[in-house]
Each structure stands twice: as C-alpha cells, then as structure tokens.
Amino acid sequence: MTTQNDSFDQLRSILLSKDKEEMYEINNNLRVELINEINSIKSQLNDPVLFSQKIEGARPQIIDILGPVMGRMIRKYLQSEIEKLNDSIQQSKERLFAKVTWKNWFGGGGSFDLKSMNAPRLLEILLINKESGLLIGKYSKEEISDPDVVAGMFTAIKSFVETVFDQGSHELGLIDYSDHKILLQTYGSYYYAIIFSGVNKASFKEVVLAEVGLFSEKHLIQLQQGAVSNYEISDLTAQMENHFDKLCKRLEQK
Amino acid sequence: MQEIRAKVVLIGSIGVGKTSVVERFVHRKFSNNYLSTIGVRVDSAEVKLADAKVKLLIWDLAGELYLSEQYNQYLNGSAGAILIYDITRPDTYDEIQSVAKAISKEYPALSLVILANKSDLRDDPQYRDGISDDHKFDYMTSAKTGEKVEMAFQKIAQNILENTSHVKTIER
Numbered sequence: 001m002t003t004q005n006d007s008f009d010q011l012r013s014i015l016l017s018k019d020k021e022e023m024y025e026i027n028n029n030l031r032v033e034l035i036n037e038i039n040s041i042k043s044q045l046n047d048p049v050l051f052s053q054k055i056e057g058a059r060p061q062i063i064d065i066l067g068p069v070m071g072r073m074i075r076k077y078l079q080s081e082i083e084k085l086n087d088s089i090q091q092s093k094e095r096l097f098a099k100v101t102w103k104n105w106f107g108g109g110g111s112f113d114l115k116s117m118n119a120p121r122l123l124e125i126l127l128i129n130k131e132s133g134l135l136i137g138k139y140s141k142e143e144i145s146d147p148d149v150v151a152g153m154f155t156a157i158k159s160f161v162e163t164v165f166d167q168g169s170h171e172l173g174l175i176d177y178s179d180h181k182i183l184l185q186t187y188g189s190y191y192y193a194i195i196f197s198g199v200n201k202a203s204f205k206e207v208v209l210a211e212v213g214l215f216s217e218k219h220l221i222q223l224q225q226g227a228v229s230n231y232e233i234s235d236l237t238a239q240m241e242n243h244f245d246k247l248c249k250r251l252e253q254k
Numbered sequence: 255m256q257e258i259r260a261k262v263v264l265i266g267s268i269g270v271g272k273t274s275v276v277e278r279f280v281h282r283k284f285s286n287n288y289l290s291t292i293g294v295r296v297d298s299a300e301v302k303l304a305d306a307k308v309k310l311l312i313w314d315l316a317g318e319l320y321l322s323e324q325y326n327q328y329l330n331g332s333a334g335a336i337l338i339y340d341i342t343r344p345d346t347y348d349e350i351q352s353v354a355k356a357i358s359k360e361y362p363a364l365s366l367v368i369l370a371n372k373s374d375l376r377d378d379p380q381y382r383d384g385i386s387d388d389h390k391f392d393y394m395t396s397a398k399t400g401e402k403v404e405m406a407f408q409k410i411a412q413n414i415l416e417n418t419s420h421v422k423t424i425e426r
Contacts, residue, residue: 132261132331133296134311148259152296152311159327160292 120198137236139244259309260333268317270340271371274397301411308411334365342381365413
C-alpha cells in the first residue's frame, strides 16, 4: 500500500512540475504588481496635491455614496439638537414660571410668584354710547386721565377699523398694546371697553364677559335710556363700581 | 348748577385752521398724529355758562376725510357742529355751505355755528381783495390771536344747552 502511494506522488510530481513553476511565477508577478500599486497609493496619500486631485476626480461618486448617508446623519443631528433645544426651552419656562421664593428678599424673607405677575388684572371698564362715544358709566380700579376723552377715542378707533375693514356685522373685539389690552364687548346701542393688563386668558375673558352680560341684563332699561337719551351718569357709575368691584376681588383671589 | 356733556364735531376743508382753533381753546391730550391716522382727534373742554357747566367732547375731524363714509360715522351722536372756513379762500366757504345744508337735512336737531377763521389776515393787502363781505357766519375768529375763539365755543355750548335732547346730564 505504501509503495502504491509513493508511486502516485512521484507521478504527480512529474506531471505537475511545470504547472507549479508557472503558478509560482504568476504569484511572484502579482506580488510585485501589488507591491508597486501599494507603493503608488502610499506615495499619493503622502502627497496632498496628488490626493486632492484624486478626490476631486471622484467627487460625483463620493457625493453619490456619502450624500444620502450624510443627509440622514445631518437630519438625525438636527433632530437631536432641536429636541435638546425644546427640552432646554421647556426647562427654562418651568424655571421661570415656577414659584420663585427668595428667602432672603432684602433680608425680609419675602417671596413672590412670577406666574401671578403675568396673570390678567382688571383695571377699568368703560361703558360707552356706540354712536356718540359719550361715556355712560365707568368702573375704575386705576383712574385713567379724562375717561370722557378716552371713551371718544375708543369709539373713533372702533368706528375707523370697522369702516375700513367693513365685514358686515363684525365688530372690533380687542385692542392690544404692550402689557395692556382693551377688550371691546358691543351690544346694540352701547359697548364696554374692558381695560386689563397681563395675558389675555380665555378663562379671564369668559368670567369678565359673563359679568358684563349680567350687568347689562340687570340694568337693561337704564342702559337703553343712557344710550339713546339724557342720562344721569352718576347712578350707573355707582352701580358699575359696586358690581365690578366684587368681580375684581373675586379675580384677585383666584 | 346744571352740568351737561355733549359731543361736538369740527368740520372744514384742509388748512382752514380747525386744529389750531381747538388748540387755542383746549388743553391738548392726544397727538395730532391721530388726525392723519384715523382721521379724528378727541379733546375735551369745559364751558362755564351763567347757570350751567357744559363739558364739550370736541371731535376734530381731518379735512382729508371730507364727506367720506368715515366722516358720516364720526358725525353720529353729535349734539353740535362747528363749521370753519378760511376767509382768504372763498372755496372753503362754499364747501361748508354745502356741508351745512346736508347736515341740517340729515341731523335737524344739531346746533350749528359757522366760523370765519384767520381774521388776522383780513387787513393783509395780499388777501384783502379776495375776502367777501357777503359770507354769512356767526363769528370771525383767529386761531393765531385767539380772537372770539372762546366766544364761539360758548355759543355752541349755549345752543346745545337749549336743545338737550342729545346730551347726557351729569350729576356728581
């Protein structure tokens, strides 16, 4: 058995000796080519001018390959940064509106609530004849200078806006100036100008307008008389002061 | 003493001196810019009469809005109107005459006072020949010198007091 195997080996060695030589030569050549190619690449990489020329030549392909990946990466990056920004804004808002307590407020241990500083605060309600702009009555938490003139100007502004932007039955509803807002609630022959500071909260508006409606219902006959003919303003002003002072106290307690 | 309050409008063409007349009579509260933006500026003035005090809410209407829809809106609810023309410009007299006719028809209860303004120019040789003697007016006023301006406002206050259907009574 051993003798038969040895004979096969001898035969194979004789038959494939030439192939082996050729294969060895090919391998050798390939190695030389590969080494040359690597050396060439090495030299290109070490030479910035050559390298940039190579990159420039392959620019479209690079963009084709990297573009979508980069786009996805950029989008992901932006998304992540926006989320971080949102979180930061949210945290700032929470910090700003959280109850700030200054234990050593000038040594007095006082505190204040920033949230309440932004809350709507009723300042004045003027009840005005829609046509003439004459004041029918007023409630003043903080007296404004010459409410008669202010009532006239509100009526002029209201009339101006409604004529310029003629929208049929539409009425001017709000004048917004800095921290002050003037809510206008119009009825048939008169309207209320409700002056307040702070943010225009829907809940505040709802409560105030409900009270204004209640007052109008309660004094309907007097209001109609006041709007169309002679009227003793002091009577209605006293009633407005009484009615809306209660509302003001209620709002302050909230 | 009776106290009343009423809306009075000032009417006249551009440059007849409406705003100057008001400024002569009232303490200005709002800027003249309102005249160019919304076409009106409201001021107040108190007129003391023999047996009453009248608070006038004076609506100075911009001449640019003359007879526009906005102008008519501003006239609503007025108890009186002061119509002003410039004695050196006869066309401004013709204009207020047509306005006076229209107002009398539309608002018959309105008290009207016509002022011939710029009386300080009546002896100026430059204008003397152009000033007509046929014009009918209540007072010849001068916003520059103040001549008869107060008298004109007292007249309209008196007229309104006599016709109080458009005013509000104040009892403080």
